[in-house]
Amino acid sequence: MSYESAKAQFADWGVDTDAAIKVLKDIPISIHCWQGDDVVGFENQTGTSGGGIQATGNHPGRARNPDELRADLEFAYAKIPGSHRLNLHAMYMDTDDTPDRDEIEYRHFAPWVDWARGIGIGLDFNPTFFAHKKADDNLTLAHPDKGIRDFWIEHGKRTRDIAAQMGAALGSPCINNIWVPDGFKDLPIDRMAARARLEASLDTMLAEAKSDMLDAVESKLFGIGVEACTVGSHEFYMGYAIRNKTLLCLDMGHFHPTENIADKLSAVALSLDELLLHVSRPMRWDSDHVIMLNDDILAMAHELVSGDLLGKTHIGLDFFDATISRTAAWVIGTRNMQKALLQALLKPWDRLRAAEDALDFTSRFVVTEELKDLPYGAVWSEFCARNGAPTGTELITELDTYQATVAGR
Ligand SMILES: C[C@H](O)[C@H](O)[C@@H](O)C(=O)CO
Numbered sequence: 001m002s003y004e005s006a007k008a009q010f011a012d013w014g015v016d017t018d019a020a021i022k023v024l025k026d027i028p029i030s031i032h033c034w035q036g037d038d039v040v041g042f043e044n045q046t047g048t049s050g051g052g053i054q055a056t057g058n059h060p061g062r063a064r065n066p067d068e069l070r071a072d073l074e075f076a077y078a079k080i081p082g083s084h085r086l087n088l089h090a091m092y093m094d095t096d097d098t099p100d101r102d103e104i105e106y107r108h109f110a111p112w113v114d115w116a117r118g119i120g121i122g123l124d125f126n127p128t129f130f131a132h133k134k135a136d137d138n139l140t141l142a143h144p145d146k147g148i149r150d151f152w153i154e155h156g157k158r159t160r161d162i163a164a165q166m167g168a169a170l171g172s173p174c175i176n177n178i179w180v181p182d183g184f185k186d187l188p189i190d191r192m193a194a195r196a197r198l199e200a201s202l203d204t205m206l207a208e209a210k211s212d213m214l215d216a217v218e219s220k221l222f223g224i225g226v227e228a229c230t231v232g233s234h235e236f237y238m239g240y241a242i243r244n245k246t247l248l249c250l251d252m253g254h255f256h257p258t259e260n261i262a263d264k265l266s267a268v269a270l271s272l273d274e275l276l277l278h279v280s281r282p283m284r285w286d287s288d289h290v291i292m293l294n295d296d297i298l299a300m301a302h303e304l305v306s307g308d309l310l311g312k313t314h315i316g317l318d319f320f321d322a323t324i325s326r327t328a329a330w331v332i333g334t335r336n337m338q339k340a341l342l343q344a345l346l347k348p349w350d351r352l353r354a355a356e357d358a359l360d361f362t363s364r365f366v367v368t369e370e371l372k373d374l375p376y377g378a379v380w381s382e383f384c385a386r387n388g389a390p391t392g393t394e395l396i397t398e399l400d401t402y403q404a405t406v407a408g409r
Pocket residue numbers: 034039053089126179218220251278286318
């Protein structure tokens with residue numbers, strides 16, 4: 001179907017497709033570096049602790065150094081319409097030095113900033129509280145040993161400094177997202193003590209006010225090896241974020257499998273200035289599958305648009321699948337997020353709200369279902385064409401061709 005006939009069909013519903021395309025173009029998505037190398041990083045030192053997260057698979061083409069990762073990212077960005085961001089973890093430093101986590105400095109990441117400036121993207125950042133011998137007890141900021149807590153507090157402080165410098169250098173605030181794997185494999189005796197230690201460590205880490213960066217905290221239900229208790233649970237961080245005015249990061253893989261994460265957005269947004277999303281696809285657990293254009297993603301996008309939350313929500317991705325092409329994973333996952341947003345932007349909101357406000361649930365239902373038949377694909381193709389991104393078989397050929405060039409790594 002041509003764009004013009006699709007546009008006319010949406011216009012019959014009172015929906016302006018050109019306006020939706022324009023809004024979508026300006027929604028940046030923070031693409032996570034760690035899909036490109038299976039969450040390995042570029043340090044010369046790691047511990048055994050995986051933090052309870054696990055990339056599985058051995059598809060050829062894993063990026064082995066910063067140059068390979070940047071080349072892969074550049075390819076992916078070119079296939080994703082619009083202008084986006086990169087979400088970098090501290091373990092992805094680009095330096096010949098071997099600083100420990102409590103020794104990292106901005107200069108260890110400066111090549112990333114130069115590169116980001118060169119291709120016109122913003123950066124986000126994360127302290128790395130896993131894959132290190134001082135995290136092998138599955139406790140970092142909540143560790144009973146003050147020496148270990150202090151080590152990680154120093155790491156966190158340094159990432160805040162680095163994030164602030166990245167934000168200033170690129171003229172765009174850098175989100176520094178804190179996720180710690182802390183928890184217990186078996187039932188703890190004193191949850192309160194562990195949570196009090198985590199809170200005190202965070203307070204020390206975040207004490208200094210900073211500009212050009214935003215702090216975010218990410219909760220989790222459980223991870224491998226911490227099945228009995230995660231110290232930084234949802235309730236813990238929701239309270240912390242509200243009290244301390246940080247962003248709250250909601251990761252779609254960090255809740256009970258039957259919980260509706262989309263439903264949480266409007267609930268927490270009333271108490272928070274800004275939110276961060278880690279859009280992911282859990283399968284039975286926090287499996288971090290590449291996101292599909294499924295009901296969960298469509299519901300998230302629906303809530304972001306219906307709740308007018310796009311202005312206060314930073315959209316980040318968090319998945320890592322090593323059984324498929326890593327560049328294809330980035331491209332497909334990010335485009336699926338955009339497709340979901342496009343569908344939400346193409347809804348006749350006034351009509352749907354009017355039906356709901358009038359308690360006319362029959363109309364709400366029938367309109368919702370009829371909307372599913374509209375030609376979203378034609379609008380998506382037009383969006384891609386206007387932004388120089390391929391679709392369909394052309395996209396597949398380009399993904400395959402690039403993968404062939406990296407398969408020998
Ligand atoms: C690598 C990320 O920091 C990590 O995936 C974190 O965001 C998470 O979701 C852990 O389960």
